[in-house]
Amino acid sequence: MLDEESKANLRNIVGPEWFLDSPEDIATYSYDAFLPEFVPDGVVVPDSAQEISQIMTLANEKKINIVPRGAGTNISGTAVARRRGVIMAFHRMNKILEIDVDNMCAVVQPGVVNADLQREVAKHGLMYPPDPASMFVSTIGGNVALNAGGPRGAKYGVTRDYLLGLEVVLPTGEIIRTGGKTLKNVTGYDLTRLFCGSEGTLGIITEIIVRLIPQPPAKATLQAVFSDLDDAAKTVSAIVASGIVPTTLELIDRVILDIIRDYGGAGFPSEAEALLLIEVDGETSAVEEQGRRIERFCKERGAIEVERAKDPQEAEKLWHARRTAFGAVASVRPNCIVEDATVPVKHLPAMIRKIVELAEKYQLKIGVLAHAGDGNLHPLIMTDIRDRAEMERVDKALDEMYEVALSMGGTLSGEHGIGIAKDRFITKELSPKAIEVMRGIKRVFDPNNILNPGSFL
Numbered sequence: 001m002l003d004e005e006s007k008a009n010l011r012n013i014v015g016p017e018w019f020l021d022s023p024e025d026i027a028t029y030s031y032d033a034f035l036p037e038f039v040p041d042g043v044v045v046p047d048s049a050q051e052i053s054q055i056m057t058l059a060n061e062k063k064i065n066i067v068p069r070g071a072g073t074n075i076s077g078t079a080v081a082r083r084r085g086v087i088m089a090f091h092r093m094n095k096i097l098e099i100d101v102d103n104m105c106a107v108v109q110p111g112v113v114n115a116d117l118q119r120e121v122a123k124h125g126l127m128y129p130p131d132p133a134s135m136f137v138s139t140i141g142g143n144v145a146l147n148a149g150g151p152r153g154a155k156y157g158v159t160r161d162y163l164l165g166l167e168v169v170l171p172t173g174e175i176i177r178t179g180g181k182t183l184k185n186v187t188g189y190d191l192t193r194l195f196c197g198s199e200g201t202l203g204i205i206t207e208i209i210v211r212l213i214p215q216p217p218a219k220a221t222l223q224a225v226f227s228d229l230d231d232a233a234k235t236v237s238a239i240v241a242s243g244i245v246p247t248t249l250e251l252i253d254r255v256i257l258d259i260i261r262d263y264g265g266a267g268f269p270s271e272a273e274a275l276l277l278i279e280v281d282g283e284t285s286a287v288e289e290q291g292r293r294i295e296r297f298c299k300e301r302g303a304i305e306v307e308r309a310k311d312p313q314e315a316e317k318l319w320h321a322r323r324t325a326f327g328a329v330a331s332v333r334p335n336c337i338v339e340d341a342t343v344p345v346k347h348l349p350a351m352i353r354k355i356v357e358l359a360e361k362y363q364l365k366i367g368v369l370a371h372a373g374d375g376n377l378h379p380l381i382m383t384d385i386r387d388r389a390e391m392e393r394v395d396k397a398l399d400e401m402y403e404v405a406l407s408m409g410g411t412l413s414g415e416h417g418i419g420i421a422k423d424r425f426i427t428k429e430l431s432p433k434a435i436e437v438m439r440g441i442k443r444v445f446d447p448n449n450i451l452n453p454g455s456f457l
């Protein structure tokens with residue numbers, strides 16, 4: 001437990017109103033989107049790297065665990081105090097410090113919400129591509145720490161691909177800078193990338209320089225409905241193999257389409273087994289031509305309905321089903337476990353078939369959402385974590401699912417991270433030596449293991 005002297009020290013550093021330990025505040029920060037409860041000893045809300053440096057110096061000296069936290073939307077249990085300690089929140093550090101149009105980059109604080117950055121840079125004709133579905137709440141700090149991806153990942157990649165530099169406070173209190181505004185930088189080890197995806201275990205990110213790109217002049221949005229899931233999966237493979245690089249290639253299966261329909265989210269034909277939401281962007285003439293080709297691919301592979309948006313309002317309508325999916329699914333059972341198995345694109349149809357088979361075998365309600373263009377599947381397991389017998393079946397289904405994904409050359413996580421949600425599987429993907437190297441890295445940064453302890457390592 002945090003002693004009174006340490007609480008007083010923390011209040012001194014950030015100001016009395018920015019150290020929170022009322023039962024209400026503690027309760028609020030006891031959960032992230034992974035769900036199980038982990039009660040912290042308090043919450044500290046700093047305003048600068050200098051304050052954070054003082055906090056970490058104190059924490060390192062007194063062995064106080066610190067857990068950085070953005071919006072708490074991660075689904076892997078990495079922003080909760082698994083071994084007690086203090087949550088560090090960043091809602092005071094939420095400023096866009098600079099939009100540097102000439103150098104096509106932006107400098108932001110970690111608490112900036114992804115969608116706010118997108119909106120601001122768009123005013124300059126620029127785009128920040130990483131677009132996690134949680135973008136209206138999740139923060140750039142959390143996005144960097146988990147290397148978030150999103151529907152645009154098929155063409156534009158993930159957070160890592162837009163990260164130029166960082167300012168980081170180390171667990172021992174020192175402040176370092178990595179990278180900078182240049183597009184190229186090979187001075188020493190690539191620490192910027194090491195922090196990206198480190199799940200808040202190596203340092204506190206206090207400033208982020210992100211690369212921006214010009215807004216593409218044109219975009220086409222299409223929706224195709226299939227009466228056979230296999231046809232939809234084959235269409236995905238055909239589009240990818242054709243050389244067209246869609247911005248977005250999302251797949252929704254029948255289980256989720258039925259739920260969205262019942263929820264009042266959108267209407268689909270009753271025989272719909274799968275839906276593809278496809279977007280291409282770029283120069284107007286190329287987009288026109290690619291849109292036509294994609295329409296043809298869908299029809300040739302059995303789509304029973306293909307719609308193409310005529311304007312941005314219609315495009316928004318087509319996106320509605322995808323955007324409603326999580327809310328609709330959450331209304332079905334008390335809990336929804338969002339998985340993240342990712343396979344090389346050509347194995348996508350086989351992996352989806354396997355998930356359908358596992359749902360039947362273990363009598364579970366599992367729907368599939370997929371960022372299909374990059375093989376990133378989100379099986380959504382609708383369950384009740386209080387039902388022990390059902391949870392045993394969930395565990396067995398997950399064991400089998402990850403065995404199969406790995407046997408296809410896939411990975412445990414495409415974008416959600418490992419945390420405590422998937423730590424039990426990590427030895428299936430990484431060798432003992434690789435884990436030893438990672439533990440060694442952790443020790444160099446955090447010799448007293450005070451930063452986000454109890455995570456995947």
Ligand SMILES: Cc1cc2nc3c(=O)[nH]c(=O)nc-3n(C[C@H](O)[C@H](O)[C@H](O)COP(=O)(O)OP(=O)(O)OC[C@H]3O[C@@H](n4cnc5c(N)ncnc54)[C@H](O)[C@@H]3O)c2cc1C
Pocket residue numbers: 032033067068069070071072073074075078079090110131132133134137138139140141142143144145146147148149150151199200201203204205206326415416452
């Ligand atoms: C409905 C829904 C949809 C989602 N869709 C996607 C998606 O499409 N793609 C995707 O990748 N993810 C998705 N996610 C998962 C999640 O939103 C992302 O991982 C997001 O990046 C988390 O950001 P956050 O601000 O909520 O971070 P948090 O959940 O608060 O924290 C995430 C991690 O970052 C660390 N952290 C936070 N701030 C800092 C900092 N300043 N310094 C160091 N470490 C820090 C934390 O310790 C933790 O390990 C989704 C989640 C939900 C609930």
